[in-house]
Amino acid sequence: MSTFAGTGALLRLAWRRDRWVVTSAVLAMAAMAYAAMAATLDLYPSDAEAAAGARLMAATPSVAALYGPLPSLTAAGVGVLKTIMMGSLFAAFLAFALVRRHTRTEEEEGRLELVGGGVVGRRAPLAAAVSLAVLSVLATGALSALALLPTGVDPVGSVALGVTIVVAGLVMTGITAVAVQLTTTTRGAGGVALAVLGLAFVVRAGADTSESGQDLVYASFLGWAERVSPFGDNRLWMVLPALAVTAALLVAADVLLQRRDLGAGLWASRPGPARAGARLGSPFGLAWRLHRGALLGWTIAYAVLGSVVGSLAASVSDIASSPGMEQMLRKMSGGQGSVLDAFFGTELRFLAVGVAAYGITTALRLHSEEDAGRAEVVLATRVTRWSWLASHVTIAMGGALWLLFVGGLSAGAAAGAVSPTGVGELLPAALATAPAVLVCVGLTVALFGLLPRWTPAAWGLLAAFLLLGEFGALLELPDWALGLSPFDHLGSLPGGDANPTGLAVLLVLAAAVTALGAVTFRRRDLAT
Structure with missing residues (x-):
């Protein structure tokens, strides 16, 4: 053969x-x-x-x-x-x-x-x-x-x-x-x-x-x-x-x-200790052990990326000197504030899409653990389905909030050194994107509960949100199409106002789809 x-x-x-x-x-x-x-x-x-903008x-x-x-x-x-x-x-x-x-x-x-x-x-x-x-x-x-x-x-x-x-x-x-x-x-x-x-x-x-x-x-x-x-x-x-x-x-x-x-x-695989630590005796401790390395890597990446984005503040006014470039930035960021505010609004939304990717990756661990049979072993103990699911979802959502904090803080610190915009403006603006990120994580959990085989389709949803958020306004798509992306309901920060109604609706939607995933997971059979 x-x-x-x-x-x-x-x-x-x-x-x-x-x-x-x-x-x-x-x-x-x-x-x-x-x-x-x-x-x-x-x-x-x-x-x-x-040519002028290109040279800059x-x-x-x-x-x-x-x-x-x-x-x-x-x-x-x-x-x-x-x-x-x-x-x-x-x-x-x-x-x-x-x-x-x-x-x-x-x-x-x-x-x-x-x-x-x-x-x-x-x-x-x-x-x-x-x-x-x-x-x-x-x-x-x-x-x-x-x-x-x-x-x-x-x-x-x-x-x-x-x-x-x-x-x-x-x-x-x-x-x-x-x-x-x-x-x-x-x-x-x-x-x-x-x-x-x-x-x-x-x-x-x-x-x-x-x-x-x-x-x-x-x-x-x-x-x-x-x-x-x-x-x-x-x-x-x-x-x-x-x-x-x-x-x-x-x-x-x-x-x-x-x-x-x-x-x-x-x-060769490194042998672990003969006895597990006390923290591994809980669902959250196990989930944290599985996810901590990835979260550390993302944290380092966002600290560096935020610093790079913040350092661009010194050149934004020159790069966006043409009315067309300024108009493009305002379309992508919500349209309020100075050119510098519009630039940071655009970049922070892009960073938020990356954080959503982290959240989806972490939530998808639920699917891989079930598919590999490890979830069945854990759930054969006194661990409930709710606590097992909640442990991974908590780290996915909590880790996403942490990355937004790190990105906003590092961008604000770097921008504050070369411009009037600093941590006080960029950190709240970064955290204001959290509801949209949480919706992406919640949709992943909902797919896991309702249609476990289709859980990876969460990546397709994120790709659609990215295209609508990055280029929908520039291509003058209708409002109903732009509204399909959760990142379209955030308001205009920094420099403008948040959208309290939109943010509240996104938080309710994130909670609803997450709860839907939890309820349907508890009622369906495990994949074996």
């Missing part, structure tokens, strides 16, 4: 399980690329009008740290700036999630051993997972490139954007394929792969903001992606080193696969 026997069948199975998630993710990325470009071209109909963006270190260097001083270059890094990170996360889910997760939960009892070769599961990830990344790049064509931009630049996305996704596929061979757990593999991704972002950001270390950008695969420079130099050949490194990583993953046993990793 060939060691690749069954690859096709496993690929079809993986696609059958993830077809809706992959399809919605790919379409969301393509829609985001189109919306960003269309909104920018509406703001800057000509390159001459875009190119000269702002904080912008380079977040998004990389501006590809060119053109309207298309400005329109693709955010999409370059966001698209690269999006493709990397998608590839990471697919490879890990269909290799290490399947192995940890015992399904891979069951499948391996059939006509399935040793290499087939990894080959199927990698194939699905590669195809998904290629589809994301192709559709994102095609999505730009209706805007009338240069087709070569559109293809270059697709190449940017493919470069990051391919390399992350190889990195994850190696990571899943090293550890014995899904969380461990995720920690290794995401640590490499985080390091790549930090190296790229450092190189882009340093005059003497520009060549260091090539030490990061995200740097390779940005160096494609869509609508600038259009270096399509940058896909070649990405292909070479991906191939080398996949060969390394295959070698490591042959050197370990099923269910094991190359790195």
Whole structure:
């Protein structure tokens, strides 16, 4: 029997399980690329009008740290700036999630051993997972490139954007394929792969903001992606080193696969203490033990990200000097206050979407614990369903509030050093986005209780909210469409007024959908 026997069948199975998630993710990325470009071209109909703002963006270190260097001083270059890094990170996360889910997760939960009892070769599961990830990344790049064509931009630049996305996704596929061979757990593999991704972002950001270390950008695969420079130099050949490194990583993953046993990793698991601590005797203590590492990582990331956003305060008045840019910021933030207030309102809402992603990830642990059978073991004791559910939901919602606090505090401290806006304005503005974040977490809990198999669809809801919140007003969508996003009911902070009615409705909605998830979970059977 060939060691690749069954690859096709496993690929079809993986696609059958993830077809809706992959399809919605790919379409969301393509829609985001189109919306960003269309909104920018509406703001800057000509390159001459875009040149002044583009020069200021190119000269702002904080912008380079977040998004990389501006590809060119053109309207298309400005329109693709955010999409370059966001698209690269999006493709990397998608590839990471697919490879890990269909290799290490399947192995940890015992399904891979069951499948391996059939006509399935040793290499087939990894080959199927990698194939699905590669195809998904290629589809994301192709559709994102095609999505730009209706805007009338240069087709070569559109293809270059697709190449940017493919470069990051391919390399992350190889990195994850190696990571899943090293550890014995899904969380461990995720920690290794995401640590490499985080390091790549930090190296790229450092190189882009340093005059003497520009060549260091090539030490990061995200740097390779940005160096494609869509609508600038259009270096399509940058896909070649990405292909070479991906191939080398996949060969390394295959070698490591042959050197370990099923269910094991190359790195031995660290044995725990002989007796558990007293804190693990409660549902909340166990949930905290499971989530504390992720919350620590998010806290560090938001402290850094908030500081970067706050430091942009010194350049906002110059970047938004054109009436069109000011109008765009006011549309996205609610429209009140100074230009600086409008800028921070826009960025804080974007940060709130990231916090919602943390909340969804944490709440989804309920689904993974049940799916793996660990929830059944816990609930076989005196632990009630309500207390088990409440422990994870409390950390999801409490952790989200904590991240909003950290982001607002760090942004306010950094902004206060270079502008009149400081902690007193930005911290309340960040916390005011909490009701919308809690709605996202509550919807995840509701899906878990009502339709457990569809719980990952919470990511699709968040993607829709992001598109409506980031680009809905710019594309002049009707009010009823904008109102579908909870982030549209927050008011206008800083600089303006909160929306007490909207915030109250969001809090009631968050409580209602969370309660709905709790009640339906208590009344349904566990997935076994």
